[in-house]
Amino acid sequence: MRISNRWIALPVAVIAAIGLATPAQAAPPTPVEQCITAADTGNYQEWACLDGKLHVQKDARGKSTDLTLDTVPKGASLFALPTKGGDDWDVWCEKGSVCSNNVNAYYSKTKGNVAFGNTDGVLGTFDIIIETRLSGRGARWTLVLNWDSGRTVYFIDPYIQCLHPRFLQSPSACGQYGTTSDPFISSASYRWSMTRYKPPFTTGVSGDYYGEYRAKFRVAGGPTLYLSPLRTNSFYCPTINPCKFS
Amino acid sequence: MTGLVRVPDNGFELLIARLTGEIDPGLLVLLPVTEVRFTTVECIEPDGTVTRTRRLISDEERREVVEFAEEYLTDAGVAPFPRDMGVYLTLPAGVDSMDEMAGRLLVAMGEQPIVPSQLAAKLRLALHYLYR
Numbered sequence: 156m157r158i159s160n161r162w163i164a165l166p167v168a169v170i171a172a173i174g175l176a177t178p179a180q181a182a183p184p185t186p187v188e189q190c191i192t193a194a195d196t197g198n199y200q201e202w203a204c205l206d207g208k209l210h211v212q213k214d215a216r217g218k219s220t221d222l223t224l225d226t227v228p229k230g231a232s233l234f235a236l237p238t239k240g241g242d243d244w245d246v247w248c249e250k251g252s253v254c255s256n257n258v259n260a261y262y263s264k265t266k267g268n269v270a271f272g273n274t275d276g277v278l279g280t281f282d283i284i285i286e287t288r289l290s291g292r293g294a295r296w297t298l299v300l301n302w303d304s305g306r307t308v309y310f311i312d313p314y315i316q317c318l319h320p321r322f323l324q325s326p327s328a329c330g331q332y333g334t335t336s337d338p339f340i341s342s343a344s345y346r347w348s349m350t351r352y353k354p355p356f357t358t359g360v361s362g363d364y365y366g367e368y369r370a371k372f373r374v375a376g377g378p379t380l381y382l383s384p385l386r387t388n389s390f391y392c393p394t395i396n397p398c399k400f401s
Numbered sequence: 402m403t404g405l406v407r408v409p410d411n412g413f414e415l416l417i418a419r420l421t422g423e424i425d426p427g428l429l430v431l432l433p434v435t436e437v438r439f440t441t442v443e444c445i446e447p448d449g450t451v452t453r454t455r456r457l458i459s460d461e462e463r464r465e466v467v468e469f470a471e472e473y474l475t476d477a478g479v480a481p482f483p484r485d486m487g488v489y490l491t492l493p494a495g496v497d498s499m500d501e502m503a504g505r506l507l508v509a510m511g512e513q514p515i516v517p518s519q520l521a522a523k524l525r526l527a528l529h530y531l532y533r
Contacts, residue, residue, distance in 0.1 A: 256443070258466060259409070291513050355514075
């Protein structure tokens, strides 16, 4: 498969296919390969994927667009990623696409795996982790960007967007919590994190809430890329009592 | 006073317990943790398949929970509880659960401060009102 001079970003999912497959078996295309194939077929100039969805940012003629395509059919095989760091942030869900874990009613974590590359293949991988900790009617979000392999990645103004889902309407915003600095992760500096408090919800108001991170990043020497949002599990805040994950 | 309840292993609730102990140490009981905790991990594959795994909470996760609670209490200016001890609290009269108690305190405070360092003073006042 040939792809012309273009950078890609691929979130990846996955469960330990590596090490389990037998050499005699012809492995079906991985989600990464399928994403590359879809981008190659469309001859798109800039694109990114998360959770099996291809987001085209520049079409074959270089025109800016906002097109989302499903690229991974049911039953697709899985693709494993290397690890770095070796602690829970890194090791947990290293083989899944997007994982979430409500450790208890007040603490949840969500993780997505990302890969990026060009015509030479995958050039690097990293993880996005969001931890949500609830205290009374307030929340504390920690965003972790964890380099796994390959090129240096520069993130642009990372922030957690608080959202409140609404029936038959787009979610309403409940704040942005981030930084205006542009952190990077690399082999020499493989982890970056920030922690932000969300002001507590006032009593008398109830509802579901969640946070999401829509990564905007630049690979060293490449274009700026976007990923679809990584969304945390929702938590519920009753009228008066503390907020909790269900 | 009414029943004795297990205080969740979370900073806000443990801070309430710690400050209640300032009012009357007899309202607090510490017992070795004996509960078995479970957690459910959910993974969404690229093809949309959702895998849910229910398992025992790991040592790492337990440590994360404990360390956050300790950090929260320290930031609030009070001493953390000993690790591996469960905290039990005698609720005020007319309060049936830890959630209800926390809710009443949140209402009494009016506005919950954002960070724990600003919380303890307001909680102390609200607690005295609740246990009077």
